[in-house]
Amino acid sequence: MKYCSTCGHxxxxxxxxxxxxxxxxxxxxxxxxYQNPKIVAGTVPVWDGKILxxxxxxxxxxxxxxxxxxxxxxxxxxVEAAERExxxxxxxxxxxxxxxxxxxxxxxxxxxxFYRATLKNGHFGAGEESLESQLFAVDEIxxxxxxxxxxxxxxxxxxxxLKKDAFGVHISDIRHPMTATRTKDDL
Amino acid sequence: MKYCSTCGHxxxxxxxxxxxxxxxxxxxxxxxxYQNPKIVAGTVPVWDGKILxxxxxxxxxxxxxxxxxxxxxxxxxxVEAAERExxxxxxxxxxxxxxxxxxxxxxxxxxxxFYRATLKNGHFGAGEESLESQLFAVDEIxxxxxxxxxxxxxxxxxxxxLKKDAFGVHISDIRHPMTATRTKDDL
Ligand SMILES: [Zn+2]
Ligand SMILES: [Zn+2]
Numbered sequence: 001m002k003y004c005s006t007c008g009h010x011x012x013x014x015x016x017x018x019x020x021x022x023x024x025x026x027x028x029x030x031x032x033x034y035q036n037p038k039i040v041a042g043t044v045p046v047w048d049g050k051i052l053x054x055x056x057x058x059x060x061x062x063x064x065x066x067x068x069x070x071x072x073x074x075x076x077x078x079v080e081a082a083e084r085e086x087x088x089x090x091x092x093x094x095x096x097x098x099x100x101x102x103x104x105x106x107x108x109x110x111x112x113x114f115y116r117a118t119l120k121n122g123h124f125g126a127g128e129e130s131l132e133s134q135l136f137a138v139d140e141i142x143x144x145x146x147x148x149x150x151x152x153x154x155x156x157x158x159x160x161x162l163k164k165d166a167f168g169v170h171i172s173d174i175r176h177p178m179t180a181t182r183t184k185d186d187l
Numbered sequence: 188m189k190y191c192s193t194c195g196h197x198x199x200x201x202x203x204x205x206x207x208x209x210x211x212x213x214x215x216x217x218x219x220x221y222q223n224p225k226i227v228a229g230t231v232p233v234w235d236g237k238i239l240x241x242x243x244x245x246x247x248x249x250x251x252x253x254x255x256x257x258x259x260x261x262x263x264x265x266v267e268a269a270e271r272e273x274x275x276x277x278x279x280x281x282x283x284x285x286x287x288x289x290x291x292x293x294x295x296x297x298x299x300x301f302y303r304a305t306l307k308n309g310h311f312g313a314g315e316e317s318l319e320s321q322l323f324a325v326d327e328i329x330x331x332x333x334x335x336x337x338x339x340x341x342x343x344x345x346x347x348x349l350k351k352d353a354f355g356v357h358i359s360d361i362r363h364p365m366t367a368t369r370t371k372d373d374l
Contacts, residue, residue, distance in 0.1 A: 104264035
């Protein structure tokens, strides 16, 4: 951020009165421009005991397999965002069964939320951001080609819970996915 | 938003190629400025069977009682945000016991997340944004003077669960709090 979105003048970083963090503040109109984490919402879509994954047609991680998920939009709920992303990326209508995982990713200012979901009619396909979609049995998950650490983590938890036939809500965080993970699954 | 935060030129609303929503797009550098919901994180802080509330020293809802909560910041987790807000507003250090409620408030582009928490040592006070803090027994909650619908909803759920001594994770949404609420507590 270089310019004020309200008046077009330059911003500079300073700590506003009563605050304790550097913010972008306009040198002309004094507007404070806060920046906050974004929510990525998605689903673990299940049909006939198999899990629906999409192969990404966009960067980053072009060609890798992912759970359908994407940025939550203004004016929608987390449930609606998860349903919408599943429809857009996998062309699949789902019934939401419950919240499943929340994974904080603080170094990229994101919170990933996945809901358990069931396909409504078994139909699916490839949306504009997907090369293809495919149902995978639990022993067929393409672990070598999974897109993102939060998707891998959610799938790992899901398969464990599937064995126990008991699905909790899992809260965890991934601090630096390429080096180490720290989880707080007991929360 | 009137001006591009990247280059300072005017933005206009248009639907980018491959998108299906109006976005603010710069007329000069073509940067697309996405806008996304914000997370408000807080706690239900408990000590000796009582619930800690803060009386707001700021608008909106100056003078009303609230659970400690506020905007999640970049580079922190939802748990850290909830702990930080509890320390800032109620001067209370807490141990987080588990996720409790997620309430989508789509008409103001917010997602409210409350964690169950226990005071570490019984100490609390009034932070800069609070007039005072006070522990309330379950039959003393000042229902007439609660700050926000998401706080009321979370307290109502919490007291019900307290009776049963069983705390789930509650997902719901509040669409137009001054007229009607729609909940999906079964998710
Ligand atoms: Zn300005
Ligand atoms: Zn620009």
